[in-house]
Amino acid sequence: HPFADNSSFNFGFMERIRRPSINRLNPFVDRSNPDFVSTGNPNLKPVVLNNVEMGYNSPGGKKLSFFVAMDYTFFKDLELPVVIFDPATQITTTTYENNAKGGGIGFNFNLNYSPVKFYNVSLKGNLLQFLVNGTGNVASQHMDMFTGRATLSNGFKLDNGWSANLNIDYQSRQPQSLQGVNNAFFRSSLSINKELVKNKLYISGAVNNPFTKFRNAVTTTTGTDYYQVNDSQVYFRYVSFNLNYNFGKLQSDIKKNRKGINNDDVGGGSL
DSSP states (O other), rough: OOTSSSSSSEEEEEEEEEOOOHHHHOOOEEEESTTEEEEOOTTTTOEEEEEEEEEOOOOOOEEEEEEEEEEEEEEEEEEEEEEEEEETTTOOOOEEEEEEEEEEEEEEEEEEEETTTTEEEEEEEEEEEEEEEGGGGTTTTTEEEEEEEEEEEEEEEEEETTTHHHEEEOOOOEESSSSSEEEEEEEEEEEEEEETTTEEEEEEEEEETTSSEEEEEEEEESSSSEEEEEEEEEOOOEEEEEEOOOOOOSSSSSOOOOOOOOOTEEEOOOO
């Protein structure tokens, strides 16, 4: 609903299908590590996700604009990893089951502020309260977890075609399943851009996570009779360079083929 001051209020309901990825369906049993066995489950079922959202867009102006929204997502029989430890054999088995029901309450925001012509700052993020209960083999498990993510972006438009961006991102711990949680981390990046030929040739360079060479990705999994920690160290710092050249001009828009497959309903990764 639009208002006279160009602000607006939005309310919507969405229902969509989430289907398990091929990795989660694959029945192959991986015994490369005999103490930690993993396998998929070809009997997994697609899940219907329901979402109700309401949001508000500010009128907008030359300096300040913002968007805020709240939503509620609910589902049943969501497919998630299941970790089972056998104390007799000391073997840990990971598979997947449609074993979760419940939902989450979320808050999303996006704030943009430009105090002067050459500088713009934006802050966007989301907060989410998970309220999920387990069924089947994890009926005793439940998740009552608060998570969030925020990104602070700073943009500088300088003279003679120069510009720079400084971004800082924080992600809190995230659930991987009813039993597993991934650790929190910070991420940062600095990029510098130069327009060599107006509207034609651009060169840019960026350094990501300049103060952190490695990141420890830690997943903690707990059960009724075990506690497991998976700690992987990955490269986090890297440098990139780009050269872009725009040439020619289309007389009309490219007509894209309307047929195709978009696999944006596949579940995987974190919850």
